[in-house]
Amino acid sequence: MKSKFYFLVVLLFSFTTAMSQNKTITGRVTSGSGEALTGATVSVRGTKTVTSTNSAGNYSIEVPSTGNVVLEFSYVGSKKVSIPVEGRSNVDVKLSVTASTLNDVVVIGYGTVKRKDLTGAVASVSGKEIATAPVANVAQAMQGKLPGVSVVSQDGRPGADIAIRVRGGGSISQSNQPLILIDGVPGTLSDIPADQVQSIDVLKDASSTAIYGSRGANGVVLVTTKGAKAGKTTVSLNSYVKFNTPAKYMKALDPYDYLKYVWANAAANGNAFQIPFEQLYGLGANTGNNTGGIDSYKNLTSDDIQKQVYNNSTSWNHGMTLTGGTDKTKILFSADYIDDEGMKINSYFKRANVAFKLAQKVFDNVTFSLDTRYTNNQNMDNEGTTNGYGSLLSTAYTFRPIATSHILGDLNALTQGNIEQYGKNVMWDNYSPAARIGDYFPLSLSQNFQGIASLDWKVVKGLTYHSDFSMNTSWGQQKYWSGAIYNNYIDDATGEQLYAGNATYGKSDSWGLRWSNTLNYDFNINNSNQLNILAGQEVYNSGGTGISIQANHFPANFDKQTAFAQINQYDQTVGSSTFSSSVSTPNRINSYFGRVNYSLLDKYLFTVTFRADGSSKFAPTNRWGYFPAGAFAWKLSDEPFMKTVLWLDNLKLRASYGEVGNNGINSNLWSQSWGSVTDQRYQYAINRERQSAYDLASSTLANPNLKWETTITRDIGTDFTLFKSRLSGTVDVYWNTTKDLLMLTTIPGITGFTSTYANIGQTSNKGVELSLSGTIYESKDWRVTAGGNINFNKGNVDNLAPNVTGLYGTVWGGTAATYPVNDYILLPGHPVGLVRGLTYEGIYTPADFDYNNGTYTLKKGIADIGSWITVIHGLTANDRPSGQNAYPGLPKYKDLNGDGIIDDKDLSVIGNMNPIHTGGFNLNATYKSIDFGVYFNWSYGNQIYNANKLATLYGPKEAGVYQNKLDIMKNSYKIYDVQNGQLVRLTTPDQLNAANANASLPLAYNEVIGVSTLGIEDGSYLRLNTLVLGYTLPKSITSKAKINNLRIYGSIYNLLTITGYSGLDPEVNADPSHNNAIYPTTGLDFGTYPRARSFVVGLNLSF
Amino acid sequence: MMKRLINYIAVITLCITFTQCKKNFLDASSPSNVDDKFVTSTPSETFKTLSWCYANYRQNCIMGTYRWNDPIGSDAEMYPEQSSSNNLNAILQPDLLSIDAVAGGFNSLYTTLARAAKVANLIAGKEAYQKDVASGTVSDWTQLYGEAMTMKAFCYFNLIKHFGDVPYGYENSYVENYSLNSRFDIYDSLIASLKVVEPLMYKLGEGNITAERFSRTFCDALIGEIALYSGGYQTIRTDVTGLYGNVNFDKKGTEQHGCVYARRSDYKNYYKIAEQYLQAAIDNEGTAHLITSDDRSYANNPFQRHFQYFADLQVSPESIFQLGNIQGGLIATTSEYPYAFGRPSDGGSSNAAPTKTFGALRIIPTVYYGDYDNADKKRDASVTVTGSKGDGNEKMLSFVPGNKTSGGIATNKWDENRMNPPYITAQRNSGMDWPVLRMADVMLMLAEVKAELGESGDAVNLVNQIRERAFGNSGHDIVGLSGDALKAAVLEERKLELLGEGTRRWDLIRSGTFSEAAIAVQQEMATMVNDLKSRGYHTFSNGNVISAYIWIKMVHLDNPLTYDPDSTNPALYPGWRGQYNYSTIPAIAGKVKGNNHNVAIEGLFRYIDPNGAEAASLQSNGYVKTNWGIDIVNNFTSYQHNILSGITSAGDPPRYYWPIPSATISSSKGKVTNGYGLPN
Secondary structure (H helix, E strand, O other): OHHHHHHHHHHHOOOOOOOOOEEEEEEEEEEOOOOEOOOOEEEEOOOOOEEEOOOOOEEEEEEEOOOOOEEEEEOOOEOOEEEEOOOOOEOOEEEOEOOOOOOOEEEEOOEEEEHHHOOOOEEEEEHHHHHHOOOOOHHHHHOOOOOOEEEEEOOOOOOOOEEEEEOOOOOOOOOOOOEEEEOOEEOOHHHOOHHHEEEEEEEOOHHHHHHHHHHOOOOEEEEEEOOOOOEEEEEEEEEEEEEEEEOOOOOEOOHHHHHHHHHHHHHHOOHHHHHHHHHHHOOHHHOOOOOOHHHHHOOOOOOOOHHHHEOOEEEEEEEEEEEEEOOOEEEEEEEEEEEEEOOEOOOEEEEEEEEEEEEEEEEOOEEEEEEEEEEEEEEEOOOOOEOOOEOOOOOHHHOOOOOHHHOOOOHHHHHOHHHHHHOHHHHOHHHOHHHHHOOEEEEEEEEEEEEEEEEEEEEEOOEEEEEEEEEEEEEEEEEEEEEOOOOOOEEOOOOEEOEEEEEEEEEEEEEEEEEEEEEEEEEEEEOOEEEEEEEEEEEEEEEEEEEEEEEEEEEOOOOHHHHHHOHHHOOOOOOOEEEEEEEOOOEEEEEEEEEEEEEEOOOEEEEEEEEEEEEOOOOHHHOEEEEEEEEEEEEHHHOHHHOOOOOEEEEEEEEEEEEEEEOOOOOOOOOOOEEEOOOHHHOOEEOOEEOOOEEEOOOOEOOOOOOOEEEEEEEEEEEEEEOOOOEEEEEEEEEEEEEOOEEEEEOOHHHOOOEEEEEOOEEEEEEEEEEEEEEEEEOOOEEEEEEEEEEEEEEEEEEOOOOOOOEEOOOOOOOOOEEOOOOEEOOOOOOOOEEEEEOEEEEOOHHHEEEEOOEEEEOOOOOEEOHHHOOEOOOOOOOOOOOOOOOOOOEEEOOOOOOOEEOHHHOEEEEEOOOOEEEEEEEEEEEOOEEEEEEEEEEEOOEEEEHHHHOOOOOOOHHHOOOOOEHHHHHEOOOEEEEOOEEEEOOOHHHHHHHOOOOOEOOOOEOOEEOEHHHEEEOOEEEEEEEEEEEEOOHHHHHHHOOOEEEEEEEEEEEEEEEOOOOOOOOOOOOOOHHHOOOOOOOEEOOOOOOEEEEEEEEEEEO | OHHHHHHHHHHHHHHHHHHOOOHHHHOOOOOOEEOHHHHOOOHHHHHHHHHHHHHHHHHHHOOOOHHHHHHHOOOOEEOOOOOOOOOOOOOOOHHHOOOOOOHHHHHHHHHHHHHHHHHHHHHHOOHHHHHHHHHOOOOHHHHHHHHHHHHHHHHHHHHHHHHOOOOOOOOOOOOOOOOOOOHHHHHHHHHHHHHHHHHHOOOOOHHHOOOOOOOHHHHHHHHHHHHHHHHOOEEEEOOOOOOOOOOOEEEEEEEEOOEEEEEEOOHHHHHHHHHHHHHHHHHOOOOOOOOOOOOOOOOOOHHHHHHHHHHOOOOOOOEEEEEOOOOOOOOOOOOHHHHHHOOOEOOOOEOOEOOOEOOOOEEOHHHHHHOOOOOOOHHHHHEEOEEEOOEOOEEEOOOOOOOOOOOOOEEOOOOHHHOOOOOOOEOOOOOOOEEEEEHHHHHHHHHHHHHHOOOHHHHHHHHHHHHHHHHOOOOOOOOOOOHHHHHHHHHHHHHHHOOOOOOHHHHHHHHOOHHHHHHHHHHHHHHHHHHHHHOOEEEOOOOOEEEOEEEEEEEOOOOOEOOOOOOOOOOOOOOOOEOOOHHHOHHHHOOOOOOOOEEEEEOOOOOOOOOOHHHHHHHHOOOEEEEOOHHHHHOHHHHHHHOOOOOOOOOOOOOOOOOOOHHHHHOOOOOOOOOOOOOO
């Protein structure tokens, strides 16, 4: 490596260029309406001299003092204008800018191309659009704006993960996240402040992604950050303050209904539960001083602990960019700080970001650039879920809705019997969800430094050599602390803290090196045959190390700072610790690639791409993958016979075909090696001492035959501009097939393994994307534009290997409490994301039974519930005949096979989590200096698996008994009723019928929850995602303060959602692989962090 | 022109340099992942791979399969809850099981044996090992090899016991074609492989091997056990043609659900192997032995002493193998034994006095009342009528179906009250070892074998060694028995000696008496319930009486934990109960309620007329009339369900198997199916 570098340096100095006599021309470039155009290109025809205008529209360029000098002016969205200098030293130009984006530069792999010359399917969003209404994560700003690109954020937590899917994604076991390249280097979108983005281009078909070979199968997101510019130094500031407020809370039972429900539920679980509950609230036989009994609680308002757990918060962001320079040296400096406070106690995302860019012309034909970025993230939040329950946040509603001061019975009952034993978390103020969340600090810290050094050498006319060397280093820290309340380290009798808490302390670092070299040759054979040839090579290497320590039971005088500082001071008599270290297997790629763009008569465009990738993740025989692609485009509107169609400005037809790969698997899957065991449960104990242990490094059976997952993409598209550029749009039809799926596959346990990775099966995605944008109205003061896109994607599992059952489960209720355990299924001929369960058909009523002496015997011909339902609280041995499970009030399911018993044979697909179409649309208006915009996005036809709802529809024992329930349980079937202040067990058919005339949900005393259509809901929604109103102060005022531009704005996020979904939010992606499910658990709503409605006030200032 | 040429040359040269990447650039590895050679470089490194095997057996194999249902599915033991799916296998209702009911246990047994087989192969390839084998030297290497092979055999043995005929020999490779193997072939193969390794293993005590590892002693016993199971009665499949090759069978009862109860006609050959190797286990006992004396000054119950070692977190000298465990830990190891099968407690899941004990194992009352001789020290150490309230107080158990202190009388062999001090921090976490095999079991298996082979004198002698320990004298020895009477006596002794240890159902199966015994206990219970209902009590043939009601009172003892019984004090009879003195543990002292921690019981073994003078007198002395047998009467359907309800006639083949999970069935191209009426 080193010797190569010296060689390069010697080369650089081995030639010089001579310069002739010059003079300087200055001027200003403005738009038709007189606005300064920033970044317009000014060049001297026939030379390599080129510059661009600064933010005031001014330029300065050196031209030969003799000869007929012609300046060429160009700007995005305008036609090139050529003006002879004719001896002047000042040349001002007006460029008429149209709405057309055909001349926009689109970033494609290892180069750029004008949109009009594009042969592939590429969707773009400009930095300007993203900056209009800034968000913490750039990905959020992409939502609804890019055809074929679905953006779904995890939920409302600060620093939420955001899933980006380009055309559905073909993989099942592997990541479907596209390759995200920030200035060419793999990175994370959340690391980039929105106002530093120049453009985001998403490559969607193989014609454009094949140049990324093995990493391109899920599409490629290319983020280009703003670069340095020559000219007057400008400073721009962007700041905002954001007020977040909960959009919705869960509606739980109010005090009276809570008492009625839980009292009955406690009774169903036995005296030991019922009596302390009665004593506490002064109910029934234990009224005590509460002579009014349960009626005393009528009209009492709920004490909703959810409002303590999450409520209003304030976030803010400040960013500054400074840029300037000369023709030879251009510099950009940028800094940004965001403090995004979550609505939940102890949740925030903070990011500090500093970037420095330098572009230095070393010689006339050699430019050296440096691009560095440092990011520092602090993220406090980890909404873990507990099986059968949810997260502390999402189940905060289960806490009693009656404030301690309103309890009318005997408060001593709180500390006795089963309330003390099982009810603390929902009954005791000091273990309330607010207290427990407030005592848990899951802090993650990360720092990332990235530097890119690149060299552009125009070797000879048309031939450019580009070398790009980048390195990045990241450091991560995990500092999780949970305190005495969270861990139950409190002596409840005295309130004394026995131990301070538990600590998890991890440190990790990772590094990446990449070097790419490309040669680009642009030449014309003659006027009608233009060629651009790119050839390149790239090596990539990355790795990392980590250490982790966990220790518990710190002495009571410790706090989290002291624990992290003295982690070996935990109490060794009761506590324990583990520590481990690891070095990751480096991920290495070695690649060669090439691309030929051929333009015939400027009407027929051909692109051929090829990449060869070698990856260290596969066995030597399968290391190399080859990815070819080809595309053709026809500028139909340039044909003579189309010239008569006056309303048509531009029409281009495109077609492409190609192959791309997905290598997103662990490095250790093709050979079986050993690794040290950290989990103490797998270290055997001899004589009470743990024995070190080696386990296999991977729990899957090694498969040396693993190879790439290959996606074949086919795309036909058209780009058009109509009505004098008033309307433009794109339509794409695609069909992607992913073969040799790299899938985690179940194998028979008799091998000693239960799974292996294998290339089996095939999926496909077919779809149509349409995007339109246009100017609706334009006048001197007004400009109204609108845009939108709609996407239809149909994913399909084409085939699975015969030994793949396709069954997998979330077991959100726990393995013993969710029926069926495998509540998801992959089915050939259907998309990924099918929920499997029973079909709910209503409630068993007494009419379904013969009633005799207290026993309900199911009538002939009515199906019984299978033995999977197990225990139903409140029923005694005498209530049902031996062997029968059904009882009035229990849920009735459809007996699909008609065998009289509801069991595995009655399971079917009950929900499809995939939308029929998704999209977004926006409307923007400017009136003089006022700008206004609304941005909508929607999803239609998808269902949601509402586990939060199902979790309230069953009756876990012990700790579950005293929980409050969702409001819907007001109308659940009753086998107890309150009559004259006393709780009465209803037994006869008449009693049950009378009490349940309006029952709409089943009795929920069963310990096992059947997954059924009761939990499947329509997830369609239309969201007014963003509303922006801005005002740019007139130049006449701002110029006095030497301010170039000052805009103040207000915006509202998540203003309105139209949906029929009963949960908190229909945009669901909280846990795409719940409980480490082997395939995606799409559409599961369980333990989500609610989204905020946010009000923003901000300003953009530059001078 | 020249400049352009130079530039071209430079660029081309540059490009060529990039194509010359290091050839092995793509060979990436990490020092966190090491190879076979590294992990077997020394004996102590090699043991680390077996450390994982033992731990995986503890974490993933022992629960979910036999340990959960074996001890609750006999004519002596039962499960306490009504309408639970936890005991479907125990009550022999396999039709109700779901196919993947024990997929975790099945797969983990194979995972463990596959790993052991891999380790064994690696050791076999080592020169040092080969040298020791060639010279017949017992070394760390031969011990490790033997341990790995024993692990493999032990797992297969457990697979066959619980799943019947299973696929054999497909471990560690990707298979597309596999089928069921005859259990008898697998047994033969396991016996043959263990016979080879056994002479080169350490006896207990040699080479620092304790009963927490597999020793020659255990390996000998395992060979004997496998041979005994191969030769004994069992339910075999009749729905798979040719499965058992040319093995002939003597059948019993009726053929149903594609299966029949039978034993191989040449069973005696296997009993002879069993005799040889069970004897070898006793001869090679090393540091292990039957505990026949009690070293404690405050108690004299050598039988209980064995279980006290577990509570003391020590290795019992009577153990041949006990699975090592550890207390506490960031993530708890599986300490299910005392939680699932110990003396019940209503305590909370953490910081309670003591913490919760579910108590899945209940003793059928006819056994407690009718089978034990009142002088037998095993009774009180094995069965308890009281549990813990969780606040430092003893609590009477109830016969109302349920768990913890409901659900009936329970096992007393594992009681966290007997730890010193009890682990009060969290339930399921006390860290007692899992009992697997002890000397008394080996001796009584040998007695069973000898009784079958007609060596009556030796058999009687072995049984009497066990009885003399239990009674403290030879006054209760069996004398002069032979034939079926002797076999019955051995079976009965095993029942009382090993109650709650998961052997009773297998003893019944092997002896060919399972279904007869099931019907017998069902009838005995029905008779008892009828008497309780009609008369308020039932008298057993040994003179003991169970009554509908008892009278209890909370009383104070200076040391609330009790030992040997004292029939003059109702708080000390039965013995081996009470509570640990939790007020001495500072972290929990605040939770201890009251001062009278012990339950005094009247009327447990004799009838007290609720309307009589004695009852009135007891009540005036603070005793409370408490439901006892009446709760069995009121909940008899639950008891009927939980006591082997899958057996409805003495000719039924006992269907005690678990289903082979769906992944193995569905990939077998129809060659592997579940029999016995299990789901497919």
